[in-house]
Amino acid sequence: MSFFYLVAFLSVIFSLMTIFTKNPVHSVLYLVITFFTFTVHYIMLNAQFLAVVNFIVYMGAIMVLFLFVLMLLNLNKDTEPMKSPLVKVMGAIAGMCLLATFLGAFRALEQSDVLIKPHENIGLVENLGKVLFGEFLLPFELSSILLLTAMVGAVLLAKHEKGVKKQHG
The missing domain is CATH 1.20.120.1200 (NADH-ubiquinone/plastoquinone oxidoreductase chain 6, subunit NuoJ)
Structure with a gap:
């Protein structure tokens, strides 16, 4: 103790x-x-x-x-x-x-x-x-799908930002 x-x-x-x-x-x-x-x-x-x-x-x-x-x-x-x-x-x-x-x-x-x-x-x-x-299998799998969706969204946003910079630059 x-x-x-x-x-x-x-x-x-x-x-x-x-x-x-x-x-x-x-x-x-x-x-x-x-x-x-x-x-x-x-x-x-x-x-x-x-x-x-x-x-x-x-x-x-x-x-x-x-x-x-x-x-x-x-x-x-x-x-x-x-x-x-x-x-x-x-x-x-x-x-x-x-x-x-x-x-x-x-x-x-x-x-x-x-x-x-x-x-x-x-x-x-x-x-x-x-x-x-x-x-807790369903909440665990739903959270993994949510994280995967966020990761794909971040990659798409990053690609979109690169494309916008190339067009304006």
């Missing part, structure tokens, strides 16, 4: 460092460490599939992509636009909404009498496959 609290503490610390760090490259690196602590949480919760997906997709692909984009943009204080007061007010409102959500969740957790009993088969890829290709 103490290891859980240590990893949870590190998650909170690194996520706060992600938010409050001035350097965007350091912020992305702290976010990678935060995602790593989430992976440790998933392993502790016996959710191996989520741990592997989090590790490969978020830490391996998306965060490295963010890091490369930030390095290519070469952001500095001279090129960064000044934030308007409206953006600051909207950020404060969003922060207050997040705080209210957390307080409501903690209140509901205190009033709840439901205890989750650990089960050794929860989180295994085999069980996920049984559920995904069993009772």
Whole structure:
């Protein structure tokens, strides 16, 4: 139980460092460490599939992509636009909404009498496959068709844009 609290503490610390760090490259690196602590949480919760997906997709692909984009943009204080007061007010409102959500969740957790009993088969890829290709087969296939349609639409739009540029250029 103490290891859980240590990893949870590190998650909170690194996520706060992600938010409050001035350097965007350091912020992305702290976010990678935060995602790593989430992976440790998933392993502790016996959710191996989520741990592997989090590790490969978020830490391996998306965060490295963010890091490369930030390095290519070469952001500095001279090129960064000044934030308007409206953006600051909207950020404060969003922060207050997040705080209210957390307080409501903690209140509901205190009033709840439901205890989750650990089960050794929860989180295994085999069980996920049984559920995904069993009772959720239709939504899974519909989402794959939707993604395929979006991909074809993006390719057609990109070809159309090239054709328009050639005609006008």
